[in-house]
Amino acid sequence: MGIGVAISVFLHVVMVVVAYVGLPNLRRDVMMEAPIMVELVTVAEITNAPQPDVKPEEKKKLEEPKPEPKPEPKPEPPKPEVKAAPPPPAPEPEPAPPPEPEEVAIVPPPPEAKPKAKEKPKPKPEPKPVVKEKPKPKPKAPTALAKVKLKRKPKPPDAFAGVLKTLKDLKSQPAPIPEDKKEEEKKDSKTSFEDQIAKALGSKKRNFDQSRPLSISEIDLVRQQIAKCWNLPAGAKDAENMVIEIAVAMNTDGTVRTANIKNTGLQSDPFLRAMAESALRAVLNRRCQPFKLPRDKYDRWKTMTLIFNPKEMFGS
Amino acid sequence: MTTIVRTLLATILCAAFAFQAQAELRIDITRGTVEPLPIAVTDFVGGTTVEQEYGRGISRVIAADLERSGLFKPLDSRAFIQNSQGPGTLPRFGDWRVINAQALVQGRTQVVPDGRLKVEFRLWDVYAEQQMVGLAYFTVPDNWRRVAHIVSDAIYKRITGESGYFDTRIVYISETGPQNRRIKRLAIMDQDGDNHRFLTDGGTLVLTPRFSPTLQEITYLSYYGNQPRVYIFNIDSGRQEVLGDFPGMTFAPRFSADGNKVIMSMAKDGNSEIYTMDLRTRTVKRLTNHSAIDTSPSYSPDGKYITFNSDRGGSQQLYVMEASGAGVKRISHGKGRYATPVWSPRGDLIAFTKFTGGRFFIGVMRPDGKGERLLAEDFLVEAPTWAPNGRVLMFFRQERTKEDGSGGKSRLYSIDLTGHNERQVITPLDASDPAWSPLIP
Numbered sequence: 001m002g003i004g005v006a007i008s009v010f011l012h013v014v015m016v017v018v019a020y021v022g023l024p025n026l027r028r029d030v031m032m033e034a035p036i037m038v039e040l041v042t043v044a045e046i047t048n049a050p051q052p053d054v055k056p057e058e059k060k061k062l063e064e065p066k067p068e069p070k071p072e073p074k075p076e077p078p079k080p081e082v083k084a085a086p087p088p089p090a091p092e093p094e095p096a097p098p099p100e101p102e103e104v105a106i107v108p109p110p111p112e113a114k115p116k117a118k119e120k121p122k123p124k125p126e127p128k129p130v131v132k133e134k135p136k137p138k139p140k141a142p143t144a145l146a147k148v149k150l151k152r153k154p155k156p157p158d159a160f161a162g163v164l165k166t167l168k169d170l171k172s173q174p175a176p177i178p179e180d181k182k183e184e185e186k187k188d189s190k191t192s193f194e195d196q197i198a199k200a201l202g203s204k205k206r207n208f209d210q211s212r213p214l215s216i217s218e219i220d221l222v223r224q225q226i227a228k229c230w231n232l233p234a235g236a237k238d239a240e241n242m243v244i245e246i247a248v249a250m251n252t253d254g255t256v257r258t259a260n261i262k263n264t265g266l267q268s269d270p271f272l273r274a275m276a277e278s279a280l281r282a283v284l285n286r287r288c289q290p291f292k293l294p295r296d297k298y299d300r301w302k303t304m305t306l307i308f309n310p311k312e313m314f315g316s
Numbered sequence: 317m318t319t320i321v322r323t324l325l326a327t328i329l330c331a332a333f334a335f336q337a338q339a340e341l342r343i344d345i346t347r348g349t350v351e352p353l354p355i356a357v358t359d360f361v362g363g364t365t366v367e368q369e370y371g372r373g374i375s376r377v378i379a380a381d382l383e384r385s386g387l388f389k390p391l392d393s394r395a396f397i398q399n400s401q402g403p404g405t406l407p408r409f410g411d412w413r414v415i416n417a418q419a420l421v422q423g424r425t426q427v428v429p430d431g432r433l434k435v436e437f438r439l440w441d442v443y444a445e446q447q448m449v450g451l452a453y454f455t456v457p458d459n460w461r462r463v464a465h466i467v468s469d470a471i472y473k474r475i476t477g478e479s480g481y482f483d484t485r486i487v488y489i490s491e492t493g494p495q496n497r498r499i500k501r502l503a504i505m506d507q508d509g510d511n512h513r514f515l516t517d518g519g520t521l522v523l524t525p526r527f528s529p530t531l532q533e534i535t536y537l538s539y540y541g542n543q544p545r546v547y548i549f550n551i552d553s554g555r556q557e558v559l560g561d562f563p564g565m566t567f568a569p570r571f572s573a574d575g576n577k578v579i580m581s582m583a584k585d586g587n588s589e590i591y592t593m594d595l596r597t598r599t600v601k602r603l604t605n606h607s608a609i610d611t612s613p614s615y616s617p618d619g620k621y622i623t624f625n626s627d628r629g630g631s632q633q634l635y636v637m638e639a640s641g642a643g644v645k646r647i648s649h650g651k652g653r654y655a656t657p658v659w660s661p662r663g664d665l666i667a668f669t670k671f672t673g674g675r676f677f678i679g680v681m682r683p684d685g686k687g688e689r690l691l692a693e694d695f696l697v698e699a700p701t702w703a704p705n706g707r708v709l710m711f712f713r714q715e716r717t718k719e720d721g722s723g724g725k726s727r728l729y730s731i732d733l734t735g736h737n738e739r740q741v742i743t744p745l746d747a748s749d750p751a752w753s754p755l756i757p
Binding site: 281282300303309313 | 348416476477677
């Protein structure tokens with residue numbers, strides 16, 4: 001009996017502990033879904049849902065970093081030196097790559113063509129006397145088309161809006177779609193954000209605790225910062241199925257110290273390599289740093305993994 | 317009992333640790349931008365004025381190639397902090413980051429003692445501070461433009477992961493004269509419009525040129541002697557021959573991906589069917605047998621399937637069948653008429669012309685008919701042709717002829733698969749029916 005109670009109590013404790021400790025995991029899943037690109041003015045806008053108390057704190061933190069960017073140059077100068085070191089193995093003489101003189105004398109094939117072409121057409125044909133219908137083959141009769149009333153200037157190549165464009169549903173309103181889309185997404189994002197935040201934080205108290213993991217809004221900020229610098233190769237085959245992982249070590253000021261591609265098999269897959277390198281460039285691009293992360297939670301983000309997957313940009 | 321309790325305790329502790337350990341921060345980035353990549357192409361350095369001249373020309377051609385692809389934004393050289401520097405020294409990456417160059421191209425031209433031109437280049441990743449690729453080429457100096465295109469291809473391939481298409485040519489039909497008495501000549505030019513020349517003199521009507529995917533050969537339709545027939549023309553040798561000896565009119569020819577076969581339509585007694593001819597054995601095989609009009613066939617890159625258009629279902633639609641002619645399946649189901657399907661060299665898409673609502677469209681769909689997207693639209697757009705890497709299409713666009721006979725201009729355009737980067741291809745005269753060559757061997 002006593003043992004039974006003990007076990008029962010124990011199991012209850014287990015449940016409670018698992019529920020408590022397991023939560024971060026739940027939240028992570030939730031975070032993975034929220035990829036919305038929303039233009040942010042201040043942190044306040046995004047943090048709209050819970051944590052009202054936090055705002056001021058965050059604001060301070062986020063404003064502070066601005067002066068810091070200047071110090072950045074400091075981290076940079078050392079870099080060249082660091083690089084200067086590696087080169088020795090493959091220093092200037094680096095003649096290794098260039099020598100590829102295989103393309104010895106590329107002969108311009110064209111010149112011959114023209115003259116001969118003209119002579120030939122005459123001699124060649126020994127046409128058969130089969131004279132018959134002479135229906136026009138492919139050429140679509142432009143005369144018939146001349147009746148068509150519509151006119152429209154060749155639409156100007158509009159800026160890169162979505163990755164893949166179609167004119168299909170676009171007859172009435174051409175370019176502006178992207179904007180609208182963004183609007184919609186914004187709306188969606190708001191509701192879904194609330195949901196997510198509710199889900200993620202629902203069981204918890206709202207007050208801000210430094211030891212806690214980063215909040216969704218904080219992570220989302222970084223996500224957007226990086227997304228702005230991620231210039232991915234458009235139109236790559238199967239791009240939507242590629243997942244690139246980059247391990248990042250951070251400096252305390254929110255700049256990236258080191259970043260490494262974790263994926264393997266890059267050498268054998270040029271598409272994957274191109275995608276991975278575009279992700280790496282996004283992480284290393286100083287224009288999108290320092291990441292707007294709360295300095296007092298440095299322990300939480302001194303190392304992190306950034307996962308790049310453009311699936312959201314390709315719709316279906 | 318205590319063992320059970322202990323085990324439980326240990327399990328809990330382990331679980332707790334596991335959860336803690338997993339708590340490393342992971343951030344998903346599921347969106348990015350598709351802006352052109354800022355790239356700095358410096359003038360290739362040279363020791364003599366002649367070499368420098370070549371160097372400047374080459375980097376201009378490279379920058380233009382990359383810019384036209386829509387995937388790169390060559391930076392204005394006036395913004396460069398570090399100036400032209402040979403490919404042998406390590407760039408000052410910081411200087412390039414300041415102007416937001418993400419990639420850097422440096423090179424050198426050199427006329428070697430035997431009179432040939434040596435062109436070497438390196439592509440640097442400015443952020444990773446690494447060389448991405450470095451190559452050297454030798455050629456006769458007159459061929460410098462081609463080397464520039466080859467270098468562009470190398471850069472494109474390294475950064476996008478996809479083969480380039482700059483070292484290619486376009487054949488097309490050049491048109492002059494009034495609409496009712498058009499003079500049509502076969503013309504050829506480099507992909508960037510340079511090196512333009514005519515292949516035929518305009519004495520005979522020529523239509524629908526198509527490049528062999530493996531050779532510098534063209535197949536096309538010529539009305540020589542008022543007899544419409546399919547011919548094959550070798551660009552290098554200038555040799556031209558009529559393809560096969562058919563009882564009816566043959567048209568809409570196209571090579572198979574391996575270049576060994578030509579597939580085409582033959583019209584006889586008012587009905588047209590699809591035939592294929594093996595170029596090595598000259599054997600001809602009939603693939604369709606239907607009272608409807610079957611035409612515009614195109615092989616898949618693996619040669620296993622054929623797409624064509626047919627009105628067997630009542631209106632003109634796209635179909636796919638096995639290379640043997642079996643298993644015909646309709647793939648287009650949208651409103652309107654579909655025509656001239658062309659299988660992408662990459663295999664993932666079929667480009668087509670669509671006519672609906674009084675307008676023409678150039679579009680693409682997957683071989684199963686799904687994912688239809690329309691990329692270009694106008695009064696008349698037609699004849700899509702793929703760049704060898706399957707990422708860019710070229711077609712022609714004709715404006716309406718006005719009542720007074722003016723207008724009716726016809727021009728070539730290229731558009732990439734995203735649909736965002738449409739460019740006119742400059743030709744000296746009116747142009748139609750473009751055909752993109754494979755990469756020049």
